[in-house]
Structures are given as C-alpha cells and as structure tokens.
Amino acid sequence: MNGKLIRDRLLASTIIAGTVAFAAPAFAQDAAAPAATTSATTIAPAAGQSVTTSSDASGPSSGGEIVVTGSRIPHPDLESASPVTVVGAKDFKLTGTTRTEDLLNSLPQVFAGQGGSISNGASGIATVDLRNLGPQRTLVLVNGRRVVPGDPRTPFTDLNFIPSSLIKRVDVLTGGASAVYGADAVAGVVNFVMDTNFSGFKIDGQYSLYNHDNRAGSSVTSANDALGYGYPRGSATDGGTIDVxxxxxxxxxxxxxxxxxxxxxxxxxxxxQSKRDYSSCSLSSNKASAVAASGLYACGGSATSANGTFLTGDGRTLQVSGNNLVPGYSLYNFAPANYYQRPDERYTAGFFAHYDVSDAFKPYMEFMFMDDRTVAQIGASGDFGNTTSVSCDAAFLSAQERATLCTNGNYIGQTVTAGVISGTPTLFTDANGVNYNKANVTILRRNIEGGPRQDDLQHTSYRGVIGAKGDLARGFSYDASYQYGRTNFAETYYNDFSIKKLTNSLDVDASGTCRSVLNGTDTQCVPYDIFGGGVSSAAVNYLAV
Structure with missing residues (x-):
C-alpha cells in the first residue's frame, strides 16, 4: 500500500457484445494508478437513454476520484443480466419491412401475434407477443412512455400506429420488468425509440410484391386430386405493397x-390461399401406416358442404343429390377463400417536439395519428347446425326427400335408443289452422351462393403527450408527463347468416310461404330451398347480415 486510498462511488461498467448487454463490476483500488493514457469509450444506451461518451486525458492523480460511467437508466433495478435485444433502423431498411410486426416476429423471443397474415379471427391490429405469454403481458412503449390501446375490445398496442421510417432503434427486454411496470410487463418490454432529433427532409418510399412458382410435387397435388379440389399451376405474382x-x-x-x-x-x-398450390386446401400429414395407400398428405374440409349434410335424429347421415337425399356426405374446401395477406390501407401523421429551457426544465410534446382499414376474409357462411328441424309439408321437399326425413322415429317428439322408438310425433298448428309435423334433422349447408365472409375493420387512433423533464440536482432528476389517447373502432360483417332467419326460412308450408309470414312475426321471410330446387338470390339477401 502507498498509504493512499483511491475511492469513489462506482456505478457499473457495461460491456456490449452484439446485442447482449451484461454488467461487470468495478473494484476500488488501493494501488498507484497506471501511467497516463488517453481513451474514449462509448457505451450503448439502455432503453430511452442517450449515448454517453467518457474520456480522460490522464490517469487519476494520487488521492483522486475514479468515476466509472455506466448506465443512466432511471430505475437501476431494471439493470440486470436479462438479455436486451436492440433492433436498429438499418435492420428495418435492409429487410425492406413495411410492417413493424414482421421484423419483430423474426426475433427468437417473439411469437407471432395479431398481424396482417391472420384472416380467421383477425382483430385488425398488429401485436407483439414476447415469450408466448400473450400480448397482454408484453408492454409496448414509445420513447419510454406507454401507448394507447389499439382496439377497444383488446387493450393491446397496435404496432400499425408506429411509423417504421422514424424508428431509431427498438429495445426488446425479455427478462421481465413487472416490478416497475406491473403485470403488463411480465413477458417483457418493447420500447420504440424514435429519431426525435432528425434534421432535414426525406422521403422513404418502397414497393414490394411476392412471386411464387406453383410447382408442388405429387405429394401435394395428389391430396387435392383425391377430393376433387383444384389448385393453381405456374407463376403467381401478387401482394403488391406501397409504403411512403x-x-x-x-x-x-x-x-x-x-x-x-x-x-x-x-x-x-x-x-x-387459392393462389398457392401448397395452401389451396388444408393439408395435414397422414399417419405412417397410411402413407403407402393414401400418400404423404391429405386435404381437409368441412362437412358443412355445398350440397349440404343432413344428420337425422335416428342416426343417419344424408346429402342432397339432385332432388333426392342419399346416404353419405361430401367435404367443402374452405381454404382457397382465406387471405394469406389481408388488404390494408393506412394513413399516419404526427410530430415530436422539445425545447431545453434549462437543465432543470426541458418541456416536450408528442402527437401521433393513424387511420387503418383492413378486410379479413374466410370461407362462406352457412347453416352450421344452427337449425334442427324442417317442416314435413314444406313445398321445397320432393316426395323422396319427404319420405326419407318424415319417417317414424325421426319426428320431433320422438327419440330412438338402441333401435327402440319412443314418444309420439309433436303436432304443430300454423296461423291458418293447418296441422303439420316436423322432421328431426340437423342441417349443415354452406352458403356458396353468397360468397366468402368478410370482416371490414377500421381503427382510428390519436395519441398526445405533453410533459417536462430535467435534472434538479446531482443524482436527482424528474420526467413528468400527461398523455391522452383515443381509438375509434368500426366493424362491419358481410355475407354472414342470421340464425333466426335461417329457422324461419326452413319453416315453410305447402304453398311455399314462410310460416313467420303467416303469423306476422317476420313478413320479409323468403324460403331457403337447399333441397335441390335452387337457392334464390332473394333468399341469400334475406339471410345475410
């Protein structure tokens, strides 16, 4: 010992390797300082922090003070060995990403949430899901501050709200920060740091599209051929995207x-999906024991088919063939109508402003606006077993169909157990005093006349922030802000069916008139003839909601 103790507060020394940050402690020294050197060290910032550059022109003098520059994070408890992934602006530019969620989904810690590639069950927004704990457990920040929920039904941030061209970097912390932020951050935090100091004028524009050569092998095409499903061949170019x-x-x-x-x-x-050979049907792998006879893959489908599947109360499965009901059923290929990529149109605008009055008072303001409209599309609607009976005197039943359905043991009021029929047929009376019976039959029939179901989703969001920050004294700083956000949501369904109207349209008398018209409960009812006579456009328009 030289009799001199060199001491000071040692914060933390940070070493950056790639995108993984870890802390290495510094130790007090009691030996003489080394020879003077000149160095400059740049330390990568944590979320919401500025880059700090430290330099010393000479080594510490005898009895001097050593200051180790480390993280300036406001909450030291967040500084840990938890991995922090940093995605920079160059990553967005080099990948040509127009949708922020697409780049984030490429990270191993991110699981695909809601996005532009979801059609069935789409909410119309884009979310990030860290560690597959759900988007409700992933906190999304812009410049270290929370963002308004993107949808009134689900309180998750809509990544469509964030302009990718203005992103400086994205910090992804997956170690969890719930001690500071609460249960919203159990899975982690995604902080979008915007380039609020950009100077000048720039226009970022790009156009992209997809091209696929449909040349799937026989393992795929044979699965389609087995069920009579069509599939595309040759080159397909689609999905054009413009972003400015x-x-x-x-x-x-x-x-x-x-x-x-x-x-x-x-x-x-x-x-x-109809534009890709590998998705023109819903493919699944066959069991190993079935590969030799049936091939590697099999196409799926829905029993709610184009010609209808009829499940009778006495255990039979029937389908329409011409004007007859015959045993069996066929499958409906619901895959082709689904979207791989939803159509979408988005407008964004906003600004970021700040002014440094003094070190102790630095007011700032943020405003963001987004209007986004997208349409999700899936297979046609229909009667998914929503109706369980049909009038035996209905005009649209042929003699064969009536005899097949309206038989002893299959009337409403009767049950069949182990081949034993019990009960008596229930007698119904309409508004004209006509008595009739109903057959017990669950109907599965696809609305191929009405086209695919569509869900038109529009989100309009506003976010405003006003606040101030500053350094009050050595080691004391503040950042106080007020935020207001609002999201307007509009949703319109097309080509779906009303269950109540389906029930009315299948309860028809011998003259072909809906009984709901006779009793005045629904005077607009149009019969739904799915028994071989042909579905009219008037019936489709009546049933659609």
Missing amino acids: TATIGAGFDDNRGHVVAYAGYRKIKAIQ
Missing part, C-alpha cells in the same frame, strides 16, 4: 429546441 413516408425536422434557437414531423401512407394488396 415523408419526414421533416429542424432545430431552432441554437438547437435548444427541435421539431420532427412525419406523414405516411401504406397500401397492401391481398393474397389468397
């Missing part, structure tokens, strides 16, 4: 203040 964003920024008052504004437009065209 204009950004302008400037400093003022000797760069004590800065304003950045942006406006963007994006339009994405649809891709249907």
Whole structure:
C-alpha cells in the first residue's frame, strides 16, 4: 500500500457484445494508478437513454476520484443480466419491412401475434407477443412512455400506429420488468425509440410484391386430386405493397429546441390461399401406416358442404343429390377463400417536439395519428347446425326427400335408443289452422351462393403527450408527463347468416310461404330451398347480415 486510498462511488461498467448487454463490476483500488493514457469509450444506451461518451486525458492523480460511467437508466433495478435485444433502423431498411410486426416476429423471443397474415379471427391490429405469454403481458412503449390501446375490445398496442421510417432503434427486454411496470410487463418490454432529433427532409418510399412458382410435387397435388379440389399451376405474382413516408425536422434557437414531423401512407394488396398450390386446401400429414395407400398428405374440409349434410335424429347421415337425399356426405374446401395477406390501407401523421429551457426544465410534446382499414376474409357462411328441424309439408321437399326425413322415429317428439322408438310425433298448428309435423334433422349447408365472409375493420387512433423533464440536482432528476389517447373502432360483417332467419326460412308450408309470414312475426321471410330446387338470390339477401 502507498498509504493512499483511491475511492469513489462506482456505478457499473457495461460491456456490449452484439446485442447482449451484461454488467461487470468495478473494484476500488488501493494501488498507484497506471501511467497516463488517453481513451474514449462509448457505451450503448439502455432503453430511452442517450449515448454517453467518457474520456480522460490522464490517469487519476494520487488521492483522486475514479468515476466509472455506466448506465443512466432511471430505475437501476431494471439493470440486470436479462438479455436486451436492440433492433436498429438499418435492420428495418435492409429487410425492406413495411410492417413493424414482421421484423419483430423474426426475433427468437417473439411469437407471432395479431398481424396482417391472420384472416380467421383477425382483430385488425398488429401485436407483439414476447415469450408466448400473450400480448397482454408484453408492454409496448414509445420513447419510454406507454401507448394507447389499439382496439377497444383488446387493450393491446397496435404496432400499425408506429411509423417504421422514424424508428431509431427498438429495445426488446425479455427478462421481465413487472416490478416497475406491473403485470403488463411480465413477458417483457418493447420500447420504440424514435429519431426525435432528425434534421432535414426525406422521403422513404418502397414497393414490394411476392412471386411464387406453383410447382408442388405429387405429394401435394395428389391430396387435392383425391377430393376433387383444384389448385393453381405456374407463376403467381401478387401482394403488391406501397409504403411512403415523408419526414421533416429542424432545430431552432441554437438547437435548444427541435421539431420532427412525419406523414405516411401504406397500401397492401391481398393474397389468397387459392393462389398457392401448397395452401389451396388444408393439408395435414397422414399417419405412417397410411402413407403407402393414401400418400404423404391429405386435404381437409368441412362437412358443412355445398350440397349440404343432413344428420337425422335416428342416426343417419344424408346429402342432397339432385332432388333426392342419399346416404353419405361430401367435404367443402374452405381454404382457397382465406387471405394469406389481408388488404390494408393506412394513413399516419404526427410530430415530436422539445425545447431545453434549462437543465432543470426541458418541456416536450408528442402527437401521433393513424387511420387503418383492413378486410379479413374466410370461407362462406352457412347453416352450421344452427337449425334442427324442417317442416314435413314444406313445398321445397320432393316426395323422396319427404319420405326419407318424415319417417317414424325421426319426428320431433320422438327419440330412438338402441333401435327402440319412443314418444309420439309433436303436432304443430300454423296461423291458418293447418296441422303439420316436423322432421328431426340437423342441417349443415354452406352458403356458396353468397360468397366468402368478410370482416371490414377500421381503427382510428390519436395519441398526445405533453410533459417536462430535467435534472434538479446531482443524482436527482424528474420526467413528468400527461398523455391522452383515443381509438375509434368500426366493424362491419358481410355475407354472414342470421340464425333466426335461417329457422324461419326452413319453416315453410305447402304453398311455399314462410310460416313467420303467416303469423306476422317476420313478413320479409323468403324460403331457403337447399333441397335441390335452387337457392334464390332473394333468399341469400334475406339471410345475410
């Protein structure tokens, strides 16, 4: 010992390797300092922090103070060995990503949530799901502050709200930060750091599309052929996307203040599964024992078919063939109508501003706007077993169909157990005083006349932030803000069926008139003839909601 103790507060020394950050402690020294050196060290910032550069022109003097520059994170408890992944602006540019969720989904810790590739069950927003714990357990921040929920039904941030061209970097913390942020951050935090100091003017624009050569082998095509499903061949070019964003920024008052504004437009065209040979049907792998006889894959389908599947109360399965009901059923290929990529149109605009009055008072303001509209599409609607009877005197039943359905043991009021019929047929009376029976039959029939179901989803979001931050004294700082957000949501279904109207349209008398018309409960009812006579456009329009 030289009799001198060199001591000081040692914060933490941070080493950056790739995108993984870990802390290495520094130790107090009681030996003489080494020879003077000149060095400069740049330490990568944590979420919401600025880059800190430290330099010393000479080594510490005898009895001097050593200051180790480390993380300036406001909550030291968040600084841990938990991995932090940083996605920079170059990553967005090099990948040509127009949808923020697409790039995040490529990270191993991110599981695919809601996005533009979901059609059945789409909410119309884009979410991020860390560690597969659900988007409700992943906290999304912009410049370290929370973002308004993207949908009134599900309180998750819509990534469509964030302009990818203005992103400086994205910090992804998967170690969890629930001690600070609460249960929202059990899975982790995704912080979008925007380039709020951009100066100048730029226009980012790109156009992209998909091209696929449909040349699947016999293992795929034979599965389609087995059920008579069609599939495309040759080249398919589709899914064109245009994305344009204009950004302008400037400093003022000797760069004590800065304003950045942006406006963007994006339009994405649809891709249907029918345009790809490997998705023109719902493929599944056959069991090993069935491969030799049936091939590697099999196409799936729905028993709610185009010609209808009829499940009688006495255990028979029937389908329509001409004007007759015959044993068996066929499958409906629901895959082709589904979207691989939903059509989408989005407008964005906003600005970020700040002004440094002094070190102790730095007011700032943020405003973001988004209007996004997308359409989800899936297979046609229909009667998915929603109706369980049909009038035996219905005009649309042929003599053979009536005799097949309206038979002893299959009337409403009767049951069949182990081949034993019990009960008596229930007698119904309509408004005209006519008595009739009903057959016990569950109907599965696809609305092929009405086309695919569509869900038109529109989200309009606003977010405003006003606040101030500053350093009050050594080791004391503050950041206080007020945020207001609002999301307007509109949803319209097309080509779906009303269950109540389905029931009315199948309860028809011998003259072909709905009994709901006779009793006045639904005077607009149109008979739904699915027994071989042909479904009219008037019936489809009546049933659609």
